[in-house]
Amino acid sequence: MSAAMSLRPGTRSVEDMRERLIVGLDVPGVEEARALVSRLGDAAVFYKIGYQLAYAGGFELARELIGAGKKVFLDLKLHDIGNTVEEGVRSVARLGATFLTVHAYPQTMRAAVAGRAGSSLKILAVTVLTSYDDKDLVEAGYAPVPAAELVARRAAQARDIGVDGIVCAATEAARVSAIVGPNRFVVTPGIRPAGADAGDQKRVVTPADAIRAGATHLVVARPIVKAADPRAAAEAILAEMGAAFPA
Numbered sequence: 001m002s003a004a005m006s007l008r009p010g011t012r013s014v015e016d017m018r019e020r021l022i023v024g025l026d027v028p029g030v031e032e033a034r035a036l037v038s039r040l041g042d043a044a045v046f047y048k049i050g051y052q053l054a055y056a057g058g059f060e061l062a063r064e065l066i067g068a069g070k071k072v073f074l075d076l077k078l079h080d081i082g083n084t085v086e087e088g089v090r091s092v093a094r095l096g097a098t099f100l101t102v103h104a105y106p107q108t109m110r111a112a113v114a115g116r117a118g119s120s121l122k123i124l125a126v127t128v129l130t131s132y133d134d135k136d137l138v139e140a141g142y143a144p145v146p147a148a149e150l151v152a153r154r155a156a157q158a159r160d161i162g163v164d165g166i167v168c169a170a171t172e173a174a175r176v177s178a179i180v181g182p183n184r185f186v187v188t189p190g191i192r193p194a195g196a197d198a199g200d201q202k203r204v205v206t207p208a209d210a211i212r213a214g215a216t217h218l219v220v221a222r223p224i225v226k227a228a229d230p231r232a233a234a235e236a237i238l239a240e241m242g243a244a245f246p247a
């Protein structure tokens with residue numbers, strides 16, 4: 001049974017929801033990240049390290065977190081010529097992280113799948129960023145296409161190439177789940193509890209609706225990182241996820 005299969009059926013327990021909540025460590029440096037991890041305590045077991053922290057000592061922190069029994073998602077959103085992606089992924093695979101993102105371009109996805117061969121690293125393909133709507137795609141040079149259509153096309157390509165999971169907005173999670181089937185991760189950023197500020201996100205969904213739509217993992221940064229009490233914010237999101245999880 002793949003890791004995805006063992007996560008998908010799940011239970012409504014708080015422990016299970018913790019495996020599905022990925023806290024984005026979008027902070028300026030390792031000291032701030034360590035302080036946040038310590039404040040969150042056992043409310044979080046899965047952390048994402050993205051551009052901001054990766055370029056400020058985040059790889060060392062990734063090793064530290066993995067050594068402490070946490071799971072790490074390296075959100076590097078790789079995209080380059082195939083050889084460079086394959087060798088880069090091979091280097092990342094040695095770190096012991098759980099997830100790594102690449103952009104959902106076929107050459108890039110094929111190279112990433114080749115680079116992670118023989119390791120436990122799972123590749124996630126970022127379809128259409130959650131900060132994009134249909135107009136942003138036109139501005140970026142795409143022929144008019146609804147973001148949801150492009151997400152679906154890229155999810156199907158990712159599935160056919162053998163990528164382990166998809167990153168999409170939870171607005172597309174149900175459709176993507178149907179495309180990729182039960183053996184792949186459906187990871188959804190752009191999560192906002194009711195009433196929370198969307199910031200630069202355009203395709204936003206509440207934690208409960210993301211779970212109902214079939215997301216296997218929710219990525220949450222600012223609603224936890226910027227909260228006056230990050231642990232309470234994480235616990236509230238976990239409770240909302242648990243209540244929405246299919247019995």
Ligand SMILES: O=C(O)c1cc(=O)[nH]c(=O)n1[C@@H]1O[C@H](COP(=O)(O)O)[C@@H](O)[C@H]1O
Pocket residue numbers: 024026050075101126128129130131167168169189190191199201219220221222223
């Ligand atoms: O790959 C990602 O994690 C990602 C993909 C995407 O389409 N949208 C998106 O927001 N993200 C990341 O998810 C996190 C969301 O942050 P908040 O909007 O603060 O919760 C950020 O670290 C983004 O880099």
